Amino acid sequence: MPKEYGRSERVSSQMQKELAYVLQREIEDPRLGFVTVNEVVVSKDLAVAKIYVTVLNADEEGKKLNIVALNELAPVIRHEVAKRMRLRHISEFRFYYDYSFDTGMRVDELLKGEDDEN
Template sequence: MAREFFRADRVADAMRRELAQVIQKEVRDPRLGMVNINDVEVSRDLASAKVFVTFVGEDDPAKIKASMDVLSRAAGFLRSHLAKAIQMRTIPRLQFRYDETSVRGQQLSALIDKAVESDRSHHSSDDGDDKE
């Protein structure tokens, strides 16, 4: 059976696309670098939306916090742009959240690579002992 698409899902998708463009083109704060909108979760009553973001090439927690502050302060501005772009009676309140999933994924990938390399070097040293 085909998956049902709820209105909240369609609104979230439209908001994600529009926010990515508006943040890139309209938010002019030097503290804000390149922003990726990973996901938008809109409540079923369309009253609020959680916007999950990451910052390209940014690892410093102080800079991440500053960028999150910029986005939080720009929420009203962004919401007004969404109101112009998306035809809805009311636009959900925006709550920006830092999305750590990509960072955690990179850390786990690095740990896996390290374990695989360690395993290879361990097996290669075992093979050398068997040949003697």
């Protein structure tokens, strides 16, 4: 019988917490805006971590620049997270923008617009 909550899910959860802390307190880069870590998906072998983030108060160009900056800083961020986690090997970090928040806001605007018409 497989475990309901496997190791990769536990590592993902802990990594999300540590990433949020490191991005907020440890990384000081003027290129980065207010970055929120929405989800971390770690591969089954723990080799790669896909990190989905949003950036508040940023236009489309700003979002792209933040993702580029995060991917450039990935080795530094990875090192800081590794110091905080008790793992023999830490995953390779790959940052992606999470458009689900933007999509939700757009749907909300459309629904509010529909209510105004009725």
